[in-house]
Amino acid sequence: MVNLVLLFISLFLLWTGLVFPLSGQEAIAGAILSLLISSAVSFYTKGKESFKVSGIFYLIIYSFVFIKELIKANLSMAKIVLTPSLPISPKIVEVKTSIKSNVGRAFLANSITLTPGTLSVDLEGDTLYIHVVDGNALGSSADIVKPFERLLKGAFDK
Known part of the structure; x- marks a missing residue:
């Protein structure tokens, strides 16, 4: 109640x-x-998921972080498109997530898919498979989920 x-x-x-x-x-x-x-x-x-007021604040902060990452990814993709000689190396990377909630994992996968240059290919348990356009520019596979994971964990995990 x-x-x-x-x-x-x-x-x-x-x-x-x-x-x-x-x-x-x-x-x-x-x-x-x-x-x-x-x-x-x-x-x-029916009582499966409890609502947390703090989750709303995490989602508000997440929306600003998502917009920032979206702009960065768009600029990066614009650079790739406008410089066709720029070497790219598409690859699929495997990333483990610490988010336990199914809704949080879905948010994470969709956030990655919505940013240009990345596409969530599969989500199996706590493992996310992501296609990236420029794998050489990627330092660590965890860098892809790093901006979103802490906020989504705070919003959706108990």
């Missing part, structure tokens, strides 16, 4: 932040939507 209330409050605060300045109708609509979403999440999880 506490998780339901915390989720409702978090969703409503997110709603008010997105719709600011808030009118009466928007507050009622936000409260109804927050209640429906939190009830649906509570129904489908």
